[in-house]
Amino acid sequence: MTALTPQLESLYDEILRRNPGEAEFHQAAREVLESLGPVLVARPEYATAKLVERLVEPERQVMFRVPWVDDSGTVRVNRGFRVEFNSALGPYKGGLRFHPSVNLGIIKFLGFEQIFKNALTGLGIGGGKGGSDFDPRGRSDAEVMRFCQSFMTELHRHLGEHTDVPAGDIGVGGREIGYLFGQYRRITNRWEAGVLTGKGTGWGGSQARAEATGYGNVLFTAEMLRHRGQDLEGLQVGVSGSGNVALYSIEKAQALGAHVLTASDSSGYVVDEKGIDVALLKQIKEVERGRISAYAERRGGAARFVAGGSVWDVPVDIALPSATQNELDENAALTLVRNGVKAVSEGANMPVTPKAVRVLQEAGVAFGPGKAANAGGVATSALEMRQNAGRVSWDFAQVEQELATIMRDIHRTCVETADRYGTPGDNVAGANIAGFERVAAAMLDQGVI
Ligand code: NDP
Ligand code: 2IT
Numbered sequence: 210m211t212a213l214t215p216q217l218e219s220l221y222d223e224i225l226r227r228n229p230g231e232a233e234f235h236q237a238a239r240e241v242l243e244s245l246g247p248v249l250v251a252r253p254e255y256a257t258a259k260l261v262e263r264l265v266e267p268e269r270q271v272m273f274r275v276p277w278v279d280d281s282g283t284v285r286v287n288r289g290f291r292v293e294f295n296s297a298l299g300p301y302k303g304g305l306r307f308h309p310s311v312n313l314g315i316i317k318f319l320g321f322e323q324i325f326k327n328a329l330t331g332l333g334i335g336g337g338k339g340g341s342d343f344d345p346r347g348r349s350d351a352e353v354m355r356f357c358q359s360f361m362t363e364l365h366r367h368l369g370e371h372t373d374v375p376a377g378d379i380g381v382g383g384r385e386i387g388y389l390f391g392q393y394r395r396i397t398n399r400w401e402a403g404v405l406t407g408k409g410t411g412w413g414g415s416q417a418r419a420e421a422t423g424y425g426n427v428l429f430t431a432e433m434l435r436h437r438g439q440d441l442e443g444l445q446v447g448v449s450g451s452g453n454v455a456l457y458s459i460e461k462a463q464a465l466g467a468h469v470l471t472a473s474d475s476s477g478y479v480v481d482e483k484g485i486d487v488a489l490l491k492q493i494k495e496v497e498r499g500r501i502s503a504y505a506e507r508r509g510g511a512a513r514f515v516a517g518g519s520v521w522d523v524p525v526d527i528a529l530p531s532a533t534q535n536e537l538d539e540n541a542a543l544t545l546v547r548n549g550v551k552a553v554s555e556g557a558n559m560p561v562t563p564k565a566v567r568v569l570q571e572a573g574v575a576f577g578p579g580k581a582a583n584a585g586g587v588a589t590s591a592l593e594m595r596q597n598a599g600r601v602s603w604d605f606a607q608v609e610q611e612l613a614t615i616m617r618d619i620h621r622t623c624v625e626t627a628d629r630y631g632t633p634g635d636n637v638a639g640a641n642i643a644g645f646e647r648v649a650a651a652m653l654d655q656g657v658i
Contacts, residue, residue: 210563211243216256224265231314233534237321237559238265244641247630252649258657260649267320268301269293272313273363275341277355279348289360291339291367291375294320297651300371301337302327302587304378307385309344316340318534319378322558323587325644326580329619332591337373339364345380346498357388365396370403370597376590377407379533382453382495383419402597406590410602415593417608418586423457424609425585425616426529426556426577431465432620433552433575433636442466444551447525448485449473450532451494451501454556454583458529459487471520473532474501478520481512524548531556542568555579566637581619581640588615 213221224238242261249256275287290313293301303323306316316338324336343356367373377386386407393404408414417424431441446462448455451472459469469485471478474494479485479501489507493499505514521528521541528545530537534557537545542565545553553569554577555561561569561576569576589612596602603611623639626646632638 210239213242214246214249216249217242217246217261220262220265228314228317231317233318233559234314234321236563237318240563240637241321241325241641241645244638245645248642248645254653255649258653260652263652264295264324264645264648265321267292267294267317268296270313270317271339271364271367275343275356275360275363277352277359279352287341287343287356289339289341289363290316291364291373292316292320292337293367293373294336294338295324295648296335297648297655298328299333299335300369301373302334302376302590303336303338304340304376305381305385305389306338306340306378307343307345307380308340309342311340311342315534319558322580324648325641326584327587327591328644328647329581329622329640330584330588330591330615331618331647332588332615334374334587334591334594337375338378339375340378340381343380345385350384353385354388357385358392361389361392362396365393368393368404370401370594374403374590374594375405376587377453379452383407383409403594406593408593413593413597415589415596415608416603416605417612418589418593419453420457420460421589421608421612422454422583422586423459423531423556424461425588425612426454426458426531426554426582427461427465428585428613428616429577429582429620430527430529430552430554432617433554433577436620436624437575439551441527444468444526445470445524446527446529447471447520447523448529448531448556449478449520449536449560450530450557451490451504452532454586455529455531456487456491456494458531458556459485459490462527462529463487467527470525471523472501472504473520475532476500476502477514477516477518478523479505479508479512479514480523481508483511519544521545526551528553529556530560532560533557534559535562537561537565539564539568541565545569546572546574550574552577554582556583558583570635570637576636578637578640580644581623581636584619585612585616588612
């Protein structure tokens, strides 16, 4: 861990004391605090206004019971969350995660990161996150629908296009957003398109929102390489995960001429020397909701499945962790470095552990932190909100063009901010500081609230 200034160290102690048992939130908060020392020296008014102390405290945290009945008639009880972290720049914005591992600390880490990520997009959105410990795996469509309806029956009172606008995350995709929107519409008797993003493109959803996070991360990676006089074309890429972010990272990397060797899920990973067949992977994971081993079985000898293990053992030039938090640890980073990795960019939120980040940075590997690199998803959500507000819809090419411009701007902002604070090449500092500066300026203007 990097040392903190005494003031930030005592704030971190306070965070540990007031948020017991929330390891992921502690980790996310610590990472940002490690970047802020020089900013508080340069801007003493931020310290006086206790901006960081206010930022680490969510504006509002909602936890609620979600009862539902499964297909066999058994009553089930899950827990729902929505952490409305910061609205200085706009309505709370951030996804919903349905996964059995979800707890308050995980939602708070995600909501906290979302504040800075959303600020980096420059699109006027605050930060929030929500979800449930509901496990969609193996559940029928009807069960998922009843769960979503019960979840929204409580959540709806906290939402609104000008208040709080959720979207998808792990376990929440187009199907779930549809059921959630339907229940919101039914309860409120309003067609309020801008209350959720990631909607179907036939009823208010934006073109390219499904693609945006993965595409955006590859565009960010290409920018990092370009900044070093390199190019994605012809490089070998390793991707983890096989969900929304992973699938569209693979698709975009291939479109830019890279060779994608891997994909994974929680059961293991596949290596495909001929390059991942993204249509087959989509069919298995998105349509059939199957396991990744089926990919190797149906690829007829071109690919192998490795149960468990680490996908980062496969030698690659570029690594795009796109599954979940803390999936790429120090050992994995050392292996990647030994194998000559050139860039690592976070498609997932906080997939690379702090020790692994340090290994990569010390080895001179280009590193794209999730707050910047995966911001294309939420940025395109903001474009969806803009289209909804204007009752218009843009075509795919227009949204993709806007996304490319946004990712380039975010990369430039990271580089310029890191340069300004004397840490050239450090995109972690660049992203944290640039995001912080935007939120801090708004909070200062808006008084002590
Ligand atoms: P999906 O649910 O579509 O896919 C998640 C993928 O990650 C699956 O392959 C899943 O495998 C794997 N995975 C999830 N949890 C674990 C775990 N605990 N251990 C091992 N593998 C796991 O989610 P997304 O693609 O939307 O999200 C992936 C990451 O990207 C998350 O960190 C999310 O926060 C982040 N993100 C998502 C954005 C979006 O727009 N969707 C935007 C920005 C970031 P399995 O099926 O076996 O569970
Ligand atoms: O982590 C993220 O940025 C998301 N899951 C997307 C959030 C959004 O509101 O589109």
